[in-house]
Amino acid sequence: MTTEQAPSPGISRRRLLGSAGAAGAAGLVAGGAAGAYASEAARETPEPLTSVGATAVPFHGGHQAGITTPLQAHGHLLAFDLKAGANRKAAAALLRRWSRTARQLTAGEAPPDDTGIALDAGPSSLTVTFGFGRTFFGKVGLDDRLPEALAPLPHFVSDALDPKRSDGDLWIQIGADDALVAFHALRALQREAAGTARLRWQMNGFNRTPGATDRPMTTRNLMGQIDGTNNPKPTDDDFERRIFVPEKGEPAWMAGGSYAVVRRIRMLLDAWDHLSLERQEKVIGRRKSDGAPLSGGTETTPVRLDKVNADGSLAIAGAAHVRVAAPASNQGAAMLRRPFSYHDGFRADGAPDAGLLFIAWQADPMKGFVPVQRKLDLGDDLSRFLRHEASALFAVPPGCAPGEYVGQALLEG
Amino acid sequence: MTTEQAPSPGISRRRLLGSAGAAGAAGLVAGGAAGAYASEAARETPEPLTSVGATAVPFHGGHQAGITTPLQAHGHLLAFDLKAGANRKAAAALLRRWSRTARQLTAGEAPPDDTGIALDAGPSSLTVTFGFGRTFFGKVGLDDRLPEALAPLPHFVSDALDPKRSDGDLWIQIGADDALVAFHALRALQREAAGTARLRWQMNGFNRTPGATDRPMTTRNLMGQIDGTNNPKPTDDDFERRIFVPEKGEPAWMAGGSYAVVRRIRMLLDAWDHLSLERQEKVIGRRKSDGAPLSGGTETTPVRLDKVNADGSLAIAGAAHVRVAAPASNQGAAMLRRPFSYHDGFRADGAPDAGLLFIAWQADPMKGFVPVQRKLDLGDDLSRFLRHEASALFAVPPGCAPGEYVGQALLEG
Ligand code: HEM
Ligand code: HEM
Numbered sequence: 001m002t003t004e005q006a007p008s009p010g011i012s013r014r015r016l017l018g019s020a021g022a023a024g025a026a027g028l029v030a031g032g033a034a035g036a037y038a039s040e041a042a043r044e045t046p047e048p049l050t051s052v053g054a055t056a057v058p059f060h061g062g063h064q065a066g067i068t069t070p071l072q073a074h075g076h077l078l079a080f081d082l083k084a085g086a087n088r089k090a091a092a093a094l095l096r097r098w099s100r101t102a103r104q105l106t107a108g109e110a111p112p113d114d115t116g117i118a119l120d121a122g123p124s125s126l127t128v129t130f131g132f133g134r135t136f137f138g139k140v141g142l143d144d145r146l147p148e149a150l151a152p153l154p155h156f157v158s159d160a161l162d163p164k165r166s167d168g169d170l171w172i173q174i175g176a177d178d179a180l181v182a183f184h185a186l187r188a189l190q191r192e193a194a195g196t197a198r199l200r201w202q203m204n205g206f207n208r209t210p211g212a213t214d215r216p217m218t219t220r221n222l223m224g225q226i227d228g229t230n231n232p233k234p235t236d237d238d239f240e241r242r243i244f245v246p247e248k249g250e251p252a253w254m255a256g257g258s259y260a261v262v263r264r265i266r267m268l269l270d271a272w273d274h275l276s277l278e279r280q281e282k283v284i285g286r287r288k289s290d291g292a293p294l295s296g297g298t299e300t301t302p303v304r305l306d307k308v309n310a311d312g313s314l315a316i317a318g319a320a321h322v323r324v325a326a327p328a329s330n331q332g333a334a335m336l337r338r339p340f341s342y343h344d345g346f347r348a349d350g351a352p353d354a355g356l357l358f359i360a361w362q363a364d365p366m367k368g369f370v371p372v373q374r375k376l377d378l379g380d381d382l383s384r385f386l387r388h389e390a391s392a393l394f395a396v397p398p399g400c401a402p403g404e405y406v407g408q409a410l411l412e413g
Numbered sequence: 414m415t416t417e418q419a420p421s422p423g424i425s426r427r428r429l430l431g432s433a434g435a436a437g438a439a440g441l442v443a444g445g446a447a448g449a450y451a452s453e454a455a456r457e458t459p460e461p462l463t464s465v466g467a468t469a470v471p472f473h474g475g476h477q478a479g480i481t482t483p484l485q486a487h488g489h490l491l492a493f494d495l496k497a498g499a500n501r502k503a504a505a506a507l508l509r510r511w512s513r514t515a516r517q518l519t520a521g522e523a524p525p526d527d528t529g530i531a532l533d534a535g536p537s538s539l540t541v542t543f544g545f546g547r548t549f550f551g552k553v554g555l556d557d558r559l560p561e562a563l564a565p566l567p568h569f570v571s572d573a574l575d576p577k578r579s580d581g582d583l584w585i586q587i588g589a590d591d592a593l594v595a596f597h598a599l600r601a602l603q604r605e606a607a608g609t610a611r612l613r614w615q616m617n618g619f620n621r622t623p624g625a626t627d628r629p630m631t632t633r634n635l636m637g638q639i640d641g642t643n644n645p646k647p648t649d650d651d652f653e654r655r656i657f658v659p660e661k662g663e664p665a666w667m668a669g670g671s672y673a674v675v676r677r678i679r680m681l682l683d684a685w686d687h688l689s690l691e692r693q694e695k696v697i698g699r700r701k702s703d704g705a706p707l708s709g710g711t712e713t714t715p716v717r718l719d720k721v722n723a724d725g726s727l728a729i730a731g732a733a734h735v736r737v738a739a740p741a742s743n744q745g746a747a748m749l750r751r752p753f754s755y756h757d758g759f760r761a762d763g764a765p766d767a768g769l770l771f772i773a774w775q776a777d778p779m780k781g782f783v784p785v786q787r788k789l790d791l792g793d794d795l796s797r798f799l800r801h802e803a804s805a806l807f808a809v810p811p812g813c814a815p816g817e818y819v820g821q822a823l824l825e826g
Contacts, residue, residue, distance in 0.1 A: 052624030116637030120626040178625035211465030212591035213533040224529030345615045
C-alpha cells in the first residue's frame with residue numbers, strides 16, 4: 001500500500017492556519033497570500049486530524065501515484081494543449097513546476113500565493129498524475145521519442161466521440177477524498193500552466209465517500225453494479241508486468257510508466273433502469289446485490305465461464321459483459337480499471353448526462369484496452385446501454401525521485 | 414440536533430444485501446428489482462456501519478430536514494414544472510409519492526424497483542426537502558393560497574439571470590454525505606415525477622467531506638473563505654421566528670415552513686485569485702486563514718463594525734461584505750445561509766464555471782434576502798467578483814408526521 005496514516009512531515013496547511021491569522025491581525029501581511037501563510041508556521045503545534053483528512057499518498061516513488069492508489073471520492077481530469085511557440089524547454093519548465101506543486105499539495109503543504117481553498121483540511125489522499133498525449137511529441141521536437149504504444153486508438157463501431165473533449169498534449173488526473181482539496185489542486189496546477197499550455201477539456205468525477213460503506217476496494221457505478229472486482233491485483237504474479245512498462249522496455253523513458261486510456265462513457269440510465277433485475281444481471285454476468293458471478297459463489301469467487309445451468313443454458317450468457325471482457329476471451333489481455341462516476345446534470349433530451357469516466361491502465365494498450373474494447377464493441381450486451389463520448393490515450397511516465405520532476409527522462413534525457 | 418448516530422429501524426439497504434444475493438442465486442427473481450431486494454430481508458442481521466454511512470436524519474418532524482441539518486458533502490437541486498393537464502389531485506399524488514420515497518430513502522430503505530445505486534451504504538445523512546414556486550399555484554387552481562411572501566424577487570442591478578435555470582413550479586433539495594446515495598435519491602424522485610412534472614433545471618453542489626477537517630459547522634467556499642460564521646444559530650432566542658413561519662402565520666399551511674431563496678452565483682475566480690491576501694480580507698472584513706473579523710478576536714468573536722484602526726480608518730471597511738450584509742446594516746434583516754459550492758468544469762472563455770449555490774432560509778424574504786441583496790447589489794466590494802446567474806424562490810412547507818405528506822395542508826386543507 002502506498003498510503004500512510006499520519007500527516008506527512010513538513011509545513012502542513014493546518015499548522016499554517018493559526019500563524020497566518022496572527023500575521024494578518026498584526027497587519028504584517030505584505031504581498032500575496034504566500035508570505036502570510038508561511039511566515040510563522042514553525043511556531044505552531046499541529047493538531048490531530050481525523051483519518052480521512054490526514055491520509056497522505058507519497059508523490060515520489062517508482063510509479064506515479066493515482067494508479068494503484070485506492071479509489072478516491074473526487075476526481076478531476078484535465079487535458080492541456082501547448083500554446084503556439086511553447087518548446088521543449090518551456091514544457092520541461094512546466095513539468096518541473098507541476099511536479100514541485102504536486103509534491104507540496106500531496107503532502108498537505110501550501111504552495112506560494114495559495115488560494116486558501118484547502119486550508120483546515122489535510123492532504124485527504126490527494127494524488128496528481130501526469131501524462132503525455134501523442135500530439136505532444138511533434139510540438140516539442142521529440143518525434144523520435146514517441147512511443148509506439150501511443151498509436152491512435154482504432155475506431156470502434158459504437159464510438160460517438162466529441163473531438164473537443166478527446167485527446168490533448170498533456171493530461172493531469174487529480175484524485176482526493178475531499179472536494180475542496182481536489183479543486184484547490186486543480187486551480188493551483190491550472191494557474192501554473194498559464195504561459196505554456198491552455199486547457200483543452202476538463203471533467204469531474206466521484207466515487208463513494210470513505211466511511212459511507214464498510215465494503216473495501218470495490219465501488220458501485222451509476223448502473224448500481226459493484227465495479228472493479230476482477231481487476232488485476234497488486235498481489236498477482238504478473239501485475240507489474242501487465243500494468244507497468246518493464247525496466248528494459250521501450251522507450252527507455254517510460255520504464256516504470258503506464259498507459260492510460262480515458263473514455264467518457266455515458267450510461268443510458270433510463271433504458272437500463274427499465275430492465276428487470278434478472279435481465280440486468282444477465283447483461284453483466286454478476287449479481288447486482290453482492291457482485292457474485294452468476295456461475296456461483298461470492299464476489300471474489302473466480303468466474304466459471306463454462307458453467308452450464310440445469311436447463312443447458314450458460315450460467316454466464318454468451319454476450320455477458322464479464323465473459324466478453326475477460327482475459328480468457330481475449331488472449332490474456334488485461335488492464336487495471338480505475339474509474340470515477342460522473343454526473344453533469346441533464347441533457348436537452350431530458351436524459352441524465354451521467355456515466356463512467358473509464359480509466360484503464362496497462363503496460364501496452366494493444367495488450368489491454370484495444371483488443372478488449374474491439375470485442376465489446378461487437379458482442380457485448382452492455383454496449384446497448386452505453387455511449388462512448390470522448391476518448392484519449394496518454395503515456396504516463398514513471399514516478400520521480402525527490403529533486404526530479406515527472407517526465408524528466410523524456411524532456412532532458 | 415436532528416441527527417441520530419444509529420441506523421434507523423426498518424429494513425435497511427445493508428440488511429437487504431445478502432438476501433437479495435441469495436434470492437438471485439437461487440433463481441427466485443421474478444419481476445423488477447424490488448421483489449428481489451425485499452424478499453427475505455428480515456432474516457438478515459444488520460452489520461455495523463461506520464458513522465458517515467450510518468448517520469440518519471429523520472424525515473418526519475415539525476420542520477422539513479435539510480434546513481438546519483449540518484452541511485452535507487453532496488447536494489442536488491432539482492426544479493420541476495407541472496405537465497400540461499396536471500391538476501391539484503395529480504400534484505397531491507406526486508407529493509404523496511415523493512414524501513413516501515423520501516422517508517424510505519432517508520431511513521436507508523430501498524424503494525420498490527430500486528436501481529441499487531446506494532446498496533452497501535447507509536443513509537449517509539440524506540435529506541430531501543420539497544418546495545413550491547409561485548407558478549405552481551395558478552396551475553392547480555390554488556391562487557387563493559399563494560403566499561404574499563412568494564411575490565417575485567425584485568430585479569437587482571448585478572443580475573445576469575438565465576430564465577431556463579431559474580424559478581420552477583416544484584423544487585427538491587437533496588443533500589447527503591455520499592455521492593452515490595445522493596444520486597440514488599435523485600433518480601428515484603425524478604422517476605416518480607414522470608407522469609406529472611418535467612425537470613426544468615438541475616444543479617449539483619458539494620461541501621467538505623466529513624473527516625477531512627476537524628473544523629465543525631463552518632465550511633470554506635471556492636474563494637477560500639470560511640463561510641457561515643455569522644449565521645443565526647438554533648440557540649438564538651429569535652432563531653425560530655426569523656427562519657420559520659410562526660404557528661399563527663400566514664398562510665396557515667405554511668406555519669412551521671420557511672422560504673428558500675436559491676441563487677446560482679458564479680465566482681470570478683481568476684480576478685479574485687489575483688488580489689493580494691490583504692485586499693481579499695478587506696473585501697470580506699474577515700481573515701481568510703481563520704475567519705476572525707478584522708475588528709479583532711477569533712472566528713466567533715462578535716464583529717465590531719465601529720472599530721477604528723490607529724490611523725483612523727475603519728477596521729472593517731465601508732464596503733466590506735460583512736458590514737453591508739450584517740443585520741445591523743439592514744434593520745435586523747437576517748437569514749440562514751446553507752450553501753453548496755459548485756464546479757461544472759470550464760466555460761468557453763476559459764474561466765471556471767464555479768461558485769456558490771447560495772441557499773438562504775427565512776420566515777419572510779422581505780425581512781431576509783431581499784433587503785440584504787438590495788444593499789449588497791449597490792455597495793458591496795465582493796459583488797465585483799460575483800455573477801448571479803440563476804434565481805428562484807420557493808415556499809417550503811413544514812415537515813409532516815408519519816402517514817402524512819409534505820404540502821398536504823396546502824393541497825387538501
Ligand atoms: C460504463 C461502462 C462500463 C460498465 C458499467 C462496466 C461494468 C463492469 C462490471 C459491473 C464488471 C464486473 C465486475 C468487475 O470485475 O469489475 C466489469 C468487468 C470488466 N469490465 Fe467493464 N464496464 C464498462 C466498460 C468497460 C470497458 C470499456 C472495458 C474495456 C474495454 C471493460 C472491461 C472490463 C473487464 C476487463 C472486466 C473484468 C472481466 C473479468 O475478468 O471478469 N469494461 N465491468
Ligand atoms: C458567492 C457569493 C458570496 C460569498 C462568497 C459570500 C461570503 C461570505 C463570507 C466569507 C462571509 C463571512 C463569514 C460568515 O459570517 O458567514 C459572509 C457573511 C455574510 N453574507 Fe455572504 N457571501 C456571498 C453572497 C451573499 C449573499 C447573496 C448574501 C445575501 C443577500 C449574503 C449574506 C451574508 C450575510 C447576512 C453574512 C453575515 C454578515 C454578518 O452578520 O456578519 N452573502 N459571506
